């Protein structure tokens with residue numbers, strides 16, 4: 364363990380549990396925790412990390428941002444999100460046919 368990390372407490376973004384940093388797992392919402400330049404990481408406790416979906420989430424983060432996650436009301440967000448998912452699924456289906 365790196366000396367400056369001793370005693371640091373983090374909060375699991377899934378369940379809200381506070382735990383020592385050394386017992387947590389890093390979570391990168393962009394799916395690439397090896398690229399560390401200019402990033403700050405969120406954390407998950409081990410039980411929540413085990414339940415994390417391993418399904419690739421390419422483009423999900425940009426879809427959430429475009430839909431206004433955390434910036435608009437829930438009805439507007441859901442309408443924009445599902446419209447985005449429809450476009451996304453159509454594009455994926457189009458790629459499969461090509």
Ligand SMILES: [Zn+2]
Nearest residue numbers: 375378408411
């Ligand atoms: Zn947790």
